[in-house]
Amino acid sequence: MTALSEKAAPEETPAPRVRSRRKKATALGGTDKLVLGLMLGIPTLIHVVLVWLPSLGSVALSFSSWDGIGGFEDIKWVGFQNYVDIFTRYPRFWPAFQHNLIWLAFLLVIPTVAGLFLAVLLDRQIKFGRIYQSALYLPMVLSLALVGFIWQLIYQPEQGLLNNLLGTADNNPTNWLGDPDINLYAVLVAAAWRHTGYIMLLYLAGLKSVDPALKEAASLDGANAFQTFTRVTFPVLKPVNIVVLVVTVIEALRAFDIVYIINKGRNGLELLSVLVTDNIIGESSRIGWGSALAVILLLISLGFIITYLYQVFSKENRA
Known part of the structure; x- marks a missing residue:
């Protein structure tokens, strides 16, 4: 022991x-x-x-009347008067609000569908797919101001590429950016050209994450390519759809550079973001009005996003 x-x-x-x-x-x-x-x-x-x-400072200043000169003691609190004046006495508000809704609807439909279609094509491992992917995403690298400048050259009445292709440059050329009836849609085409590449990349990343076994099981059950995509692949892309919605809403409501570089957001190109800038740093310098417009813009974006997210997650909880 x-x-x-x-x-x-x-x-x-x-x-x-x-x-x-x-x-x-x-x-x-x-x-x-x-x-x-x-x-x-x-x-x-x-x-x-x-x-x-x-x-939070913008929200607080939206209830005030202040020209930005002097200290905080010069701020006059007016309650909801700025919002009442914007909705009833500001003639530029409702056209800008309508243009923002058109901008949002256009980006939700055209670039989203085009981006999804291009992502499906590139996901099939086509020849030179990486080159096509880089070329389609390249416009997203450019700023909206530069995109506006490029499309100004395309839309020029006499020397622009579009009128020359249509054969109307020398005989009654179309003023794509000067006509208030069509200039909004002309600019939307330029914005969609830039936005499509981003949507394509988001959907392409989502398609790469889809389990191939799901597609194989669908093909064994006799489903064709279209049925496989609509009933198997696209439902799996629900998280990507949420991201696409949020990105598109933000992109549509913050649009500013491209219209400001063309004609400072006037003559048919009025947007809420332009009104915010004109009231805060413009000649009028109405900080309260500009802040109220910014709050309205924020509420519109949150309204779309929260409503969609509530519907998506409530359906998942019921399921």
Whole structure:
């Protein structure tokens, strides 16, 4: 027994080493928490300071009358009077509101359908698919201001590409951007040209994540390509559809650069974002009106997004 106890005694000595390892693990865990806190805390702080505080400030200023000159003591609080005046006495509001709705409907239909169609084609591993994908996505890299400048050259009445292709450049050329009856739709084509590549990339990423076994099972059941896509593939793309909706609503309501570079958002190209800029930094300098318009723009975007998300998730809960 004595010999066995003497042999077993050295096995008890590593206890201090175990404690030191635990201390090191605890120290590493504290370091990880500190790094994680900094990685989450700093971006959150920047987001709150640069996004949420200005947004809340705009909401507060929407209930005031202020020309931006002087301190906060010069702000006059007027309640909901700015909103009442915008809806009843501001002649540019309702045309801009209508144009924003047309812009949103156009982007929800044309680029979304075109982007989905192109994504389905590229998902079939066609020849030179990577080249086509890069070429179709290239307009998204360009800013809306640059897109507006490019399409100005295309839409020029006498020297523009479109009228020359139609053969009307020398005889009664169409003023695509000067005619208030058609210039909105002409600009929408330019915006859709840029937006389609982004939608295509989103849907292409979603199609790559679809389990091939689902398609194989559908083909074994006798489904053709169209039936497989509509009944198997497209329902799986529901998360991508939500992303596409949110991105399209934001893109449609924040549209500003392309119309401002063409004619400063006038003569048929009025948008709510242009009215916000004209009232805040324009000649009138009505901070309260501009802030109220920004809040209306925010509520419109949230209305579309929240309604759609509620319908989607309520259906999933019922299922």
